[in-house]
Amino acid sequence: MNYETFFKAELDSLRDAGNYRVFADIERKRGSFPKATKHGDGPDEVTVWCSNDYLGMGQSAHVLKAMHEALDSCGAGAGGTRNISGTNHHHVLLERELADLHGKEAALLFTSGYVSNWAALGTLAARLPNCVVLSDACNHASMIEGIRHSRAERQIFRHNDPEHLDRLLSAIDPDRPKLVAFESVYSMDGDIGPIREIIEVSEKHGAMTYLDEVHGVGLYGPRGGGVAEREGLMDRITVIEGTLGKAFGVMGGYIAASSALCDFVRSFASGFIFTTALPPAVAAGACASVKHLKASEMERARHQDRVARVRQRLDLAGIPHMPNDSHIIPVMVGDPHKCKMISDWLMENHGIYVQPINYPTVPLGTERLRITPSPVHSDEDIDRLIDALSEIWSHCALARTAVAA
Numbered sequence: 001m002n003y004e005t006f007f008k009a010e011l012d013s014l015r016d017a018g019n020y021r022v023f024a025d026i027e028r029k030r031g032s033f034p035k036a037t038k039h040g041d042g043p044d045e046v047t048v049w050c051s052n053d054y055l056g057m058g059q060s061a062h063v064l065k066a067m068h069e070a071l072d073s074c075g076a077g078a079g080g081t082r083n084i085s086g087t088n089h090h091h092v093l094l095e096r097e098l099a100d101l102h103g104k105e106a107a108l109l110f111t112s113g114y115v116s117n118w119a120a121l122g123t124l125a126a127r128l129p130n131c132v133v134l135s136d137a138c139n140h141a142s143m144i145e146g147i148r149h150s151r152a153e154r155q156i157f158r159h160n161d162p163e164h165l166d167r168l169l170s171a172i173d174p175d176r177p178k179l180v181a182f183e184s185v186y187s188m189d190g191d192i193g194p195i196r197e198i199i200e201v202s203e204k205h206g207a208m209t210y211l212d213e214v215h216g217v218g219l220y221g222p223r224g225g226g227v228a229e230r231e232g233l234m235d236r237i238t239v240i241e242g243t244l245g246k247a248f249g250v251m252g253g254y255i256a257a258s259s260a261l262c263d264f265v266r267s268f269a270s271g272f273i274f275t276t277a278l279p280p281a282v283a284a285g286a287c288a289s290v291k292h293l294k295a296s297e298m299e300r301a302r303h304q305d306r307v308a309r310v311r312q313r314l315d316l317a318g319i320p321h322m323p324n325d326s327h328i329i330p331v332m333v334g335d336p337h338k339c340k341m342i343s344d345w346l347m348e349n350h351g352i353y354v355q356p357i358n359y360p361t362v363p364l365g366t367e368r369l370r371i372t373p374s375p376v377h378s379d380e381d382i383d384r385l386i387d388a389l390s391e392i393w394s395h396c397a398l399a400r401t402a403v404a405a
Contacts (some may be wrong), residue, residue, distance in 0.1 A: 005327030018336030018367075019358045026353065033059045034377055036353070041374060043351040047381055050354045054219055054327060055299040057249025062292045063285045070284035078277035090283040095254070101217075101225050102240045102256040108266055109254050109283070111275055113214045113243030114142040119271025120241060121146030121181060121210065124261075127268055128152075128177040134168055134207070136160070136182040136193070142211060143181055143190050148352045159186075162197035169205035178207035184227035185215035188370065190328030190360050195228055199236050208238040218247025219300060219327060224293040244286040248293070252278050252286055302375035303327060306382070310373045313386040318400030322368075328370040330357075331389070333398070339367040342392050343402045350388040 025039040026046060029280040033056050034048040057063055078087035087392055091109055097356065098107035110116035121143055127135045132153040138160075147154050157165040163291040165180065172178060179203045181195050195211065202209045209304065213226035221229030226242065228234045239261065244252035255262065266272055278286075280296040307327045314331070315320050333339040346352040354369045362368060373382070393400060 001172065011151055020251055024353055029070065030059060031361060034374060039247045042348050046347060046353040048353050049385060050153060051372060052246040053249050054247045054372060054374060055249065056374050057247065057289045060249065060289065062288045063249060064286035067281045067285035071281040074280040077279050080100060080275045080276055083273050083276060088280045090280040090287065091277060094283045094287040097287050098254050098256055100224060101290060101294060103234050104256040105259040106262040107254050108257040108262045109252055110272060111252060111278060113245060113253035114187050115271050116241055116255055117142035118146040118149065119269040120239065120255045122149040123265050123269040125150035125152035125179055130175040131179060132172055134165060134178065134180045138186050139181060139183060140212060160193050162194055162201045166196060166201045169201065169207060178205060179210055181210040183212040184324045187215050187328065188330065189322055190326040190330060191326035192227055192325050195231055195233055199233060210239045211237050212241050214243045214246060217242040218293050246285055248289040250286040250289060251282050273334055300373050306373040310371065310382055313382060317386050317390045319389050320401045325373065331369040331371055333367050333369065334365055336367045338396060343369065345392055350357050350384060352385055352388055354392045
């Protein structure tokens with residue numbers, strides 16, 4: 001077999017379908033986010049509209065100060081796995097903050113949200129005897145991979161459908177271990193799961209609940225504990241999983257649960273045992289971010305204001321976007337080639353960076369631009385975005401929605 005020919009042919013197929021991914025070479029500039037320097041052809045400076053640093057905490061003075069201090073006191077790396085090289089005290093402090101954030105006995109750090117889902121779900125489902133996992137149809141790839149890795153039986157319930165979940169659970173032996181895995185905020189459509197109803201169905205059938213709050217932590221709830229905190233439901237969830245790389249602005253993932261469950265995953269999860277630990281400076285920065293957002297509502301209030309303003313301006317311009325109750329604004333294009341072309345055009349002509357979201361991240365025919373306003377986007381930034389989108393919508397003769405009165 002000619003391996004190189006195979007690789008190139010597969011990549012050509014992606015290009016022909018409009019699904020080949022091109023990464024923009026940008027350099028975030030301290031103190032000026034959402035502005036960034038772009039390397040290569042085109043404008044030198046761009047405004048970022050697709051970052052998952054939802055609150056701009058990656059630029060926070062509190063976070064940077066903590067990271068500098070930890071770097072100066074501990075050095076660069078963690079020295080290896082926590083199993084071999086020892087747990088740095090900054091890991092301990094961060095896990096305490098995360099456990100407190102979610103009202104749980106303990107928390108366990110991982111190198112990313114992807115790894116925390118893969119390792120925790122994979123370990124729990126694999127080691128609970130004869131476990132069956134019930135997974136929302138729209139769960140993230142990391143959750144799906146963790147469940148697959150466990151080799152446990154998996155049943156899929158229709159997206160955000162507690163009644164379907166109830167029917168599936170009713171058909172399972174009541175004495176059999178059951179794990180229900182779902183999300184709070186779904187990252188591509190921005191819809192929010194019916195957490196209370198799913199918990200009630202799960203409790204009725206004696207099932208554990210595993211909630212991915214990756215796109216909710218920091219953003220919702222009086223202390224940033226996520227949608228479950230906002231709804232007063234954290235104490236009824238078995239495992240809450242989150243990330244430090246989005247609203248908290250740094251890097252890493254975690255689970256929060258009982259002491260025994262966290263210790264169980266720590267003791268059996270290969271994705272924890274054999275992975276180099278987060279650098280102490282990263283853990284210190286994340287800890288500072290979590291602490292700050294527990295006490296400060298300013299960032300969340302400003303964030304919600306910016307999201308509402310972008311939605312309002314899109315409505316006035318007739319630009320179609322998917323309605324939801326979250327901070328994620330999917331601007332619907334519906335064609336992979338046009339979606340990529342619009343993204344390129346916005347970058348080249350207006351210095352606006354927003355990545356196209358194509359298959360397989362979203363279903364065919366639902367291609368979109370995923371816009372994520374932040375507290376640091378100004379009114380002028382929003383005006384430039386809407387004006388540019390309106391211009392390209394006219395150039396492409398794309399359908400508009402009824403303009404709001």
